[in-house]
Amino acid sequence: MFPRPIQQASAPAQTAYKTMLPIALILWLLPLIAVAVFSIKPASDFTQGNYWGMPGSFEFVNNYGQVFFNSDMPRYMLNSVLITVPTVIGAVALSAMAGFALGVYNFRSNIWVFFMFVAGNFVPFQILMVPVRDLTLDLGLYNTKTGLVLFHIAFQTGFCTLFMRNFIRALPFPLIEAARVEGVAEWRIFWFVVLPLMKPALAALAVLIFTFIWNDYFWAIVLTQGPDAQPVTAGITSFNAQYRAAYHLMSAGSIVAALPPVLMFFLMQKHFIAGLTLGAVK
Amino acid sequence: MSGVTLDTVIKRYGNTQVIHGIDLDVQDGEFCVFVGPSGCGKSTLLRMVAGLEETTEGTIHIGARDVTRLDPSDRGVSMVFQTYALYPHMTVEENMGFGLKMTGHPSSEIKSKVAEASRILKLDDYLKRKPKALSGGQRQRVAIGRAIVRGPEVFLFDEPLSNLDAELRVEMRVEIARLHKEIGATMIYVTHDQVEAMTLADKIVVLRSGRIEQVGAPMELYRDPDNRFVAGFIGSPSMNFIRGTVQGTEVVSNGLAHAVPKTGSAQDGQEVLIGLRPEHLTLKPGSSHRVDLTESLGGVSYVHLIGPDGEKIIVEERGDHRSSIGDQVDLVVDPDHMYLFDAASELRVR
Amino acid sequence: MSGVTLDTVIKRYGNTQVIHGIDLDVQDGEFCVFVGPSGCGKSTLLRMVAGLEETTEGTIHIGARDVTRLDPSDRGVSMVFQTYALYPHMTVEENMGFGLKMTGHPSSEIKSKVAEASRILKLDDYLKRKPKALSGGQRQRVAIGRAIVRGPEVFLFDEPLSNLDAELRVEMRVEIARLHKEIGATMIYVTHDQVEAMTLADKIVVLRSGRIEQVGAPMELYRDPDNRFVAGFIGSPSMNFIRGTVQGTEVVSNGLAHAVPKTGSAQDGQEVLIGLRPEHLTLKPGSSHRVDLTESLGGVSYVHLIGPDGEKIIVEERGDHRSSIGDQVDLVVDPDHMYLFDAASELRVR
Amino acid sequence: GSHSLSGDLKIFLDTSNPAPRATMEAMIERFGAQHPELNIETTVIDREAYKTQIRNFLTADAPDVATWYAANRMRPYVEAGLFEDVSDLWAEPAIADNLASTKGAMTIDGKQWGVPYTYYQWGIYYRKDIYDQYGLTEPTNWDEMKSNCQTLLDNGVKCYTIGTKFLWTAGGWFDYLNLRTHGYDFHMEMAAGNVAWTDDRVRQTFANWRELIDMGGYVDNHQNYSWQEALPFMVNGDAAAYLMGNFAVAPLREAGLSDDQLDFYQFPAITEGVALAEDAPTDTFHIPANANNKEAAREFLRFVVSADEQTEINNGANLGQLPVNASASIDADKFLEQGFAMLSSNSPGGVAQFFDRDFPAEMAAEAMQGFQEFMVLPDNLDDILARLEQVRQRVYK
Amino acid sequence: MTTVALPDTDPPKRGWYKRNEIAVTPWLFLAPAILFFAVYVIIPIFQSFSISLYDWDGLGQAEYIGLGNYAELMNDRAFEVSLWNNLKWLVCYLLAIPAGLFIALFLNQTVAGIRIYKSLFFFPFVLSQVVVGLVFAWFYLPNEGLLSNMLAMIGLGPVNVLGDPKLATYGIILAGLWPQTAYCMILYLTGLNAVDPEQVEAARLDGAKGWKMLWYVIIPQLKPATFIAFVVTIIGALRSFDLISIMTNGGPFGQTRVLSFYMFEKALSEYGFRMGYGAAIAVVLFLIMLVFIAYFLWSMYREEKGGH
Numbered sequence A: 001m002f003p004r005p006i007q008q009a010s011a012p013a014q015t016a017y018k019t020m021l022p023i024a025l026i027l028w029l030l031p032l033i034a035v036a037v038f039s040i041k042p043a044s045d046f047t048q049g050n051y052w053g054m055p056g057s058f059e060f061v062n063n064y065g066q067v068f069f070n071s072d073m074p075r076y077m078l079n080s081v082l083i084t085v086p087t088v089i090g091a092v093a094l095s096a097m098a099g100f101a102l103g104v105y106n107f108r109s110n111i112w113v114f115f116m117f118v119a120g121n122f123v124p125f126q127i128l129m130v131p132v133r134d135l136t137l138d139l140g141l142y143n144t145k146t147g148l149v150l151f152h153i154a155f156q157t158g159f160c161t162l163f164m165r166n167f168i169r170a171l172p173f174p175l176i177e178a179a180r181v182e183g184v185a186e187w188r189i190f191w192f193v194v195l196p197l198m199k200p201a202l203a204a205l206a207v208l209i210f211t212f213i214w215n216d217y218f219w220a221i222v223l224t225q226g227p228d229a230q231p232v233t234a235g236i237t238s239f240n241a242q243y244r245a246a247y248h249l250m251s252a253g254s255i256v257a258a259l260p261p262v263l264m265f266f267l268m269q270k271h272f273i274a275g276l277t278l279g280a281v282k
Numbered sequence B, C: 001m002s003g004v005t006l007d008t009v010i011k012r013y014g015n016t017q018v019i020h021g022i023d024l025d026v027q028d029g030e031f032c033v034f035v036g037p038s039g040c041g042k043s044t045l046l047r048m049v050a051g052l053e054e055t056t057e058g059t060i061h062i063g064a065r066d067v068t069r070l071d072p073s074d075r076g077v078s079m080v081f082q083t084y085a086l087y088p089h090m091t092v093e094e095n096m097g098f099g100l101k102m103t104g105h106p107s108s109e110i111k112s113k114v115a116e117a118s119r120i121l122k123l124d125d126y127l128k129r130k131p132k133a134l135s136g137g138q139r140q141r142v143a144i145g146r147a148i149v150r151g152p153e154v155f156l157f158d159e160p161l162s163n164l165d166a167e168l169r170v171e172m173r174v175e176i177a178r179l180h181k182e183i184g185a186t187m188i189y190v191t192h193d194q195v196e197a198m199t200l201a202d203k204i205v206v207l208r209s210g211r212i213e214q215v216g217a218p219m220e221l222y223r224d225p226d227n228r229f230v231a232g233f234i235g236s237p238s239m240n241f242i243r244g245t246v247q248g249t250e251v252v253s254n255g256l257a258h259a260v261p262k263t264g265s266a267q268d269g270q271e272v273l274i275g276l277r278p279e280h281l282t283l284k285p286g287s288s289h290r291v292d293l294t295e296s297l298g299g300v301s302y303v304h305l306i307g308p309d310g311e312k313i314i315v316e317e318r319g320d321h322r323s324s325i326g327d328q329v330d331l332v333v334d335p336d337h338m339y340l341f342d343a344a345s346e347l348r349v350r
Numbered sequence D: 001g002s003h004s005l006s007g008d009l010k011i012f013l014d015t016s017n018p019a020p021r022a023t024m025e026a027m028i029e030r031f032g033a034q035h036p037e038l039n040i041e042t043t044v045i046d047r048e049a050y051k052t053q054i055r056n057f058l059t060a061d062a063p064d065v066a067t068w069y070a071a072n073r074m075r076p077y078v079e080a081g082l083f084e085d086v087s088d089l090w091a092e093p094a095i096a097d098n099l100a101s102t103k104g105a106m107t108i109d110g111k112q113w114g115v116p117y118t119y120y121q122w123g124i125y126y127r128k129d130i131y132d133q134y135g136l137t138e139p140t141n142w143d144e145m146k147s148n149c150q151t152l153l154d155n156g157v158k159c160y161t162i163g164t165k166f167l168w169t170a171g172g173w174f175d176y177l178n179l180r181t182h183g184y185d186f187h188m189e190m191a192a193g194n195v196a197w198t199d200d201r202v203r204q205t206f207a208n209w210r211e212l213i214d215m216g217g218y219v220d221n222h223q224n225y226s227w228q229e230a231l232p233f234m235v236n237g238d239a240a241a242y243l244m245g246n247f248a249v250a251p252l253r254e255a256g257l258s259d260d261q262l263d264f265y266q267f268p269a270i271t272e273g274v275a276l277a278e279d280a281p282t283d284t285f286h287i288p289a290n291a292n293n294k295e296a297a298r299e300f301l302r303f304v305v306s307a308d309e310q311t312e313i314n315n316g317a318n319l320g321q322l323p324v325n326a327s328a329s330i331d332a333d334k335f336l337e338q339g340f341a342m343l344s345s346n347s348p349g350g351v352a353q354f355f356d357r358d359f360p361a362e363m364a365a366e367a368m369q370g371f372q373e374f375m376v377l378p379d380n381l382d383d384i385l386a387r388l389e390q391v392r393q394r395v396y397k
Numbered sequence E: 001m002t003t004v005a006l007p008d009t010d011p012p013k014r015g016w017y018k019r020n021e022i023a024v025t026p027w028l029f030l031a032p033a034i035l036f037f038a039v040y041v042i043i044p045i046f047q048s049f050s051i052s053l054y055d056w057d058g059l060g061q062a063e064y065i066g067l068g069n070y071a072e073l074m075n076d077r078a079f080e081v082s083l084w085n086n087l088k089w090l091v092c093y094l095l096a097i098p099a100g101l102f103i104a105l106f107l108n109q110t111v112a113g114i115r116i117y118k119s120l121f122f123f124p125f126v127l128s129q130v131v132v133g134l135v136f137a138w139f140y141l142p143n144e145g146l147l148s149n150m151l152a153m154i155g156l157g158p159v160n161v162l163g164d165p166k167l168a169t170y171g172i173i174l175a176g177l178w179p180q181t182a183y184c185m186i187l188y189l190t191g192l193n194a195v196d197p198e199q200v201e202a203a204r205l206d207g208a209k210g211w212k213m214l215w216y217v218i219i220p221q222l223k224p225a226t227f228i229a230f231v232v233t234i235i236g237a238l239r240s241f242d243l244i245s246i247m248t249n250g251g252p253f254g255q256t257r258v259l260s261f262y263m264f265e266k267a268l269s270e271y272g273f274r275m276g277y278g279a280a281i282a283v284v285l286f287l288i289m290l291v292f293i294a295y296f297l298w299s300m301y302r303e304e305k306g307g308h
């Protein structure tokens, strides 16, 4: 292990390390802590210039109440859920199938199809903006959650397929051969053999895609408008437009918007990190 | 009836040919072992029989059926893989019954077949476990059980024991032998382990670079190898080879203190290799070889000699007689256990 | 001068003690092999000598220096790992020279030392290659070369050959033996391979559960084991054990057709285990044992017997004499090659 | 209503701030009450977002009525055929007579493409209490304006607050400086692309502007702020005045400024003899060409511009802006009254819409960015003007 | 033995699908993904190329102008600025890699609670860039911001990071580095986990310590993690949009634009009506990225070939 385990260092060094840890963490998360503190401050703190001091009073209930009951935030949150969940399901389903095809079969164009997905995954998505917007308009899906979901599924499929295919490649191939010798039909091999083995990958991907989609901003503003269909990332900006310079409310709103992926991360940490390092690309 | 017959079977990957027209007859109920150095095509050949690799040319029959173009599942074969290839998410029972379930057998039938197989393999206590909770040997047994359950005409094994440690390997080897006796099906078994090949096989097929070098019963190959490759490959430690020349009825060699009688059809003046197994050599004090190293394993010890031309010779010594490093010795050759090979073609001179 | 001395060395991980006060003297220039079942603490002990694990209690001396608390690099030891542990991004040359470079040796000196080591190990042709482009045996040679280059007083090996295939293992074993002779340094070698231990060691240390069971030269352990564990551990196939009872001057046993003379201090009525090596048993037609299986390896074959109490016995047969499955036989015991162990304490009854 | 309407009526609004939003929703409710058969569906979109999204919904999923802005700002949609020609409405006497003053702003190619529903004056809102404190009065000419400013600066108060992060606020300053320096006609010539940005007259406008900048008259770091974020400077007394539209009054009051503290004056004259002209942006309703229920939409437009509704929606409690219907009455609000008086009697030069409504979109975008740069780095002027000239030559082709 | 009676005759005639199962199945499985991907990703790339040859406001008729948009780009100062900013992003964003490595080394210990620390350090990556942008914008506020306050503590004047055309881009990049560093940190933490402990031990016996160990032994072994970190960082840098949009909206006076933002502005923003021009910018961005994509695919191709 590198660096050398601190346990083998001298006692003062160990103490120093253990005190450094929380200090470093606080410095690292300072911006975030600031927002958290902002979100429970009263408005008067800001008009009086008390930006960074202790809260003048504790306004947790007020501020968050404002966000939850007096703004469009709940609607935006619901939109985000309705966009994110189908996208996750769709992208994972499509890519599990594509990954199976690319990981198990050695047809001639295999690697080129695979490279198509990989390359597509890396294109600056701005290049898709104008045509995708037109396509969505033509399909009559502009400003609908469906429109956003369809696009997200398609775009994430590139990344997910890369991930799934590599994962399936790493599975022991004799498992599939054993099933073939036993007379199991190909789609049944997918369903009964490969899919159960992919559970960790599915979980990792689902968590990862969830955060990607939840945090998407660009496509939200390209393909949707207004509280009918926009997710919370876009919602937060109009929320902020409404509460310009009301830092306490903006902070509360931001924290609410950030909460689901953060929860997801903490609950599914293992999968999340596995996803990042396995798939290794955003 | 359910033997396996290969007829000028050829395999090419793109432009590289890896199997060069193999003819082979495996009798019904026979235990046939493929051996050969790594990369010689053992697995490829086995997988062609299984249907997991396409056969480029030639035909494969199982019993009377031409199976060359059939799907693996239609060939009536079962295969046991080196890595077990158990489905990790299924219990032992489900693993064994999976193939039958997928091909639509009624569950009562599956149950009885699984029970039968697990009885044979003493797996009854583990039926509800997942493979993760089994030891290596148990896993391999489940893999074999899965093969049995389908009641195939032919069993195929690809180095089934090489992932086990030495002790277990011995144990499982004995079990496979017993299994073969019990169900009597045709088995084809790939290994690179001498001992497995010698102890399990009814018939050993020695392959080299996609060609068959020799086919025969184990002791046949040991006693009567066709060429230098087979002679060197079968037997451990390997046979020693000493260059020599036929002079009249004798073979003379730098490496031997005395000439030895020639055998068979050796021609006067022919350059030959004299093949001598370590266990058939004895030492006497002399001058031609120097003891370079001795390795004692208790009951037996191996004496490594350096010959007059720098060639290395290994001699097996038994009992308490021990040579010491640096001793000068001569080799005592038993003419009954001596093989001549043509130095150029490396074929046996009989 | 540069031997290794362990003095009541203890290792604890948290609350679990894995090494229980080991005393050991490895002479300068000696080849000492640690053997024992998996998990007995071989690696731990070796790594404590290397300085890779802290020593909880006790002291370790190399030569006259107390190195117990020194850094690994200051102990004058080199280590060869099972997985080679070569730096994948460096060429063979760089791998071997890395240690010297780190300790600031001039590059001309590094060059000559690497050249010297690669000559000894015949690596000259591979100096510019990366480890990836080498075979397993070559890699292991590079790892040894890296150890040599630093000119250590003591070499440590942790199962250096267990990742190699059988053939290479034999070859590398011989090379290590030769190396030891050539450079004459003290070497400590961990293995679980019988053959390696027997053939390489000047001194074998048999460990069990963090304690030394017996220390001695290989043939000493083979001929004169202190207890049943060592007797069963050394020798392959393992010694057979048959239960028996001392009656007067004889030992009677269900498993033997005839009583055998007792040895040493065995007491009348004592329950004992009779230890018999497969190579010291012969068979004659009889009734006490049934031949269950025979395995022929060419020069030698193993006969698996089932005794009257269901116990399994293995007998080695040489030459052309072969038993067949199902034969009823009796064991012929050579009283000179027979060991008695107390059934309870499992200690040798001398 | 005179005849009964039925079906769906989809209305898109950009009035996303709380007060205007409530006003419009109430108005629509009243309209709905008159037409019980009509199923009205209202969508309110964030004002900034609306500006980019209008293109999409006009082509794709068009509502029946949509808000927008007058003059050049509606030109792209008119030219693309996305707005309905409503000249027929303008031929009706109720509209023709009462909305005559805004007809020009709604006319392109001799046809009218929508109706206005509100407009508002621009001008300088200031802290009367601070002016009083330093003995200052409302300036009437450039020199007074500058000397007022100097006094404030000497006392540590910035003369003007502004937040240029979203650029358009700087457009307001250019409008006034240019209108005052060269007059309405010149400004409109520029808007029409007939004057080079490198023209000396344009430079003159910037030279005047620069005087204020060099004095340090504007709050620092204005490039970081939106217009709302610049309000606190005025509220806190760090700055004394704000050139802004009348919509700024509501938030200023909300922030706690009383009518005693807050006052308004017209942007003072700069070049003597140049007739005063004002910015008074007009917000409008349009019927998308792809609308489904144009009959109901027309009825809605008639309803919106009716005198009663105009009086209602523009009063101080609601939009707090000026009604477009001449027969409507103006709320008794000091700013509305001042504004109305200014626009109707003291704006002889003419009434402009606003920089980004009078100038073509692309020109406006480039120019406003240039204004911001100029306000931060006045020395870059030559470079900025050269760049704008390049854009002008392309945009107007 | 119990032999299953298999017909000795030829098997029953099998359907076309059965005969071609292995060949057809992958395409059936691929079909939906390919369809989606083609419609939404592949075809649009080509459409963008084509749109970039037109003058089109997104509303009316498009007019073919050949390479006119590209010609105009050559003289477009804003484009030039955006390009340079993209370069700054590319270069500075790579700092996330050493920074991530540094933090990973710091955290690669096994003390009580280290898992919590690791996940909290990783936290910023999970946040939406919108939130990150807001937070940093407040952090940079010219007077009230924490940064100015902290500078004041050490006696330095306030600094208006986002209002200063010279500093603004770096300010935004710094905000971007925050989550990106966290990302690289995680990659390196897993990379460090995979470092062969025996090699580290061998190096310790060889006398490599501290920096020397890091440089000669650890970093070379972290190459896969570094490669991945490099790829994702480059992609992240070229895709940067959210932060700019939130923090400065491209300002002051367009000095923080990057290509992706500029094209959005030109094509879809309030005053932007130039789809063709926007598409041309996107194409340029795509071509830049193509260098990296090609590099990535090439190294992947090599690995595939080497791996089998």
Ligand SMILES: Nc1ncnc2c1ncn2[C@@H]1O[C@H](COP(=O)(O)OP(=O)(O)OP(=O)(O)O)[C@@H](O)[C@H]1O
Binding pocket: B013, B016, B018, B036, B037, B038, B039, B040, B041, B042, B043, B044, B045, B192
């Ligand atoms: N897909 C393939 N494409 C090209 N050549 C291949 C392919 N698969 C195997 N080969 C080659 O075919 C030859 C035979 O391989 P095979 O796996 O049958 O050897 P083997 O005898 O089983 O070796 P081992 O003992 O190492 O398992 C080898 O030279 C190998 O390189």
Ligand SMILES: Nc1ncnc2c1ncn2[C@@H]1O[C@H](COP(=O)(O)OP(=O)(O)OP(=O)(O)O)[C@@H](O)[C@H]1O
Binding pocket: C013, C016, C018, C036, C037, C038, C039, C040, C041, C042, C043, C044, C045, C192
């Ligand atoms: N870090 C550790 N923490 C706790 N126990 C450990 C640790 N490392 C090793 N052990 C325990 O110490 C004992 C000795 O381990 P060691 O690796 O020395 O065995 P070994 O004899 O080398 O075995 P093998 O032949 O499998 O290599 C084992 O029981 C092991 O579980």
Ligand SMILES: [Mg+2]
Binding pocket: B042, B043, B044
């Ligand atoms: Mg093989």
Ligand SMILES: [Mg+2]
Binding pocket: C042, C043, C044
């Ligand atoms: Mg060990």
